[in-house]
Amino acid sequence: MGDLYYNGYSLMEALELMSIHFEADKKRRLLNAIQELKSGYSVHEVLEGLHFNQDILSLLFFSQKHGNLGQAFRSGGALLERKRYYRERIFSILRYPVMLLFLVIIMLVFVQMILLPQFHLLFSQMNISLSPVISVFFFLVVHIPMVLIGSVVGFFAVYSTYKVYEKRLLPSQKVDLLLKFPLIKTFLSLHYSHYFTQQLSSLLLSGLTINEAISVFEQQRYHSFFHSKAKEFRNRLVEGEKLEKLVESEKVFVEGLDVVIMHGQKNGRLGQELDQYSKLLLVKMQEKSEKLLGRIQPVLFLGIGSFVFVLYLCIFIPMFQLLGGL
DSSP states (O other), X not given: OHHHHHTTOOHHHHHHHHHTTSOHHHHHHHHHHHHHHHTTOOHHHHHHHTTXXXXXXXXXXXXXXXXXXXXXXXXXXXXXXXXXXXXXXXXXXXXXXHHHHHHHHHHHHXXXXXXXXXXXXXXXXXXXXXXXXXXXXXXXXXXXXXXXHHHHHHHHHHHHHXXXXXXXXXXXXXXXXXXXXXXXXHHHHHHHHHHXXXXXXXXXXXXXXXXXXXXXXXXXXXXXXXXXXXHHHHHHHHTTOOHHHHHHTOTTSOTTHHHHHHHHHHTTOHHHHHHHHHHHHHHHHHHHXXXXXXXXXXXXXXXXXXXXXXXXXXXXXXXXXXXHHO
């Protein structure tokens, strides 16, 4: 969509061209959307009725203020492409470990249901007492399934409790709660800082003042945290506080953003510097994501390998003790 818009197509022409390649139901919905646009509805309002992603709707809302609709569509497309890429990466990383885990569970059931009863019977018939090491391994094999089931049940219980509790929290309280977890804090800070700098830079480059740009953040309804925080920022700006001080006081923003804002205001190029900084934050976010994904699979393989090793010990150590007791 963004490419068509950049190549000279109007919004209506681009949508009509895209509708040709859609199935009947999607084509009908898109043609209805075109009629709504002709009736005077804004792009983000029409696409909200088509259940578009909230991040995309937010980008389109801001584009209505800074006038760069083509760039908003391109940014939205890039955002969806990144989400698709990381979703496929996660699936690719988890596919083999999950398959191995399924096989290990089958082995565990076999050991627990067939081998352990046989070992216990042999030891009792031959009057051989279990060594402490074997007792520990037998205990692990018997109780690991209970631990796994308990962990899964506990995870869903905690998640369900959080979702119920989350509905009672204000947007800023939700963010403060998530910031208590180090890993989530890293990515949340990068994501929120990138969103803020990207949209603020576009608004400033379009000619708006800082106060006017913050008011636009307050007007949008797709990002509840920035909607509520912008109201607070605007009131404090009216009272005479500096934007860099407001940003510095917020834990959700990355360290150094206040310095970038201060430097941009001093040389009169705040919009350009925030635009460059938003691109830098995006690169950092992608690098950290790749680094994290690169660690997941080795950790999973190590955990599954350790579990398989324990199962083998549970099989062979009793056999060696039986042979020693003959």
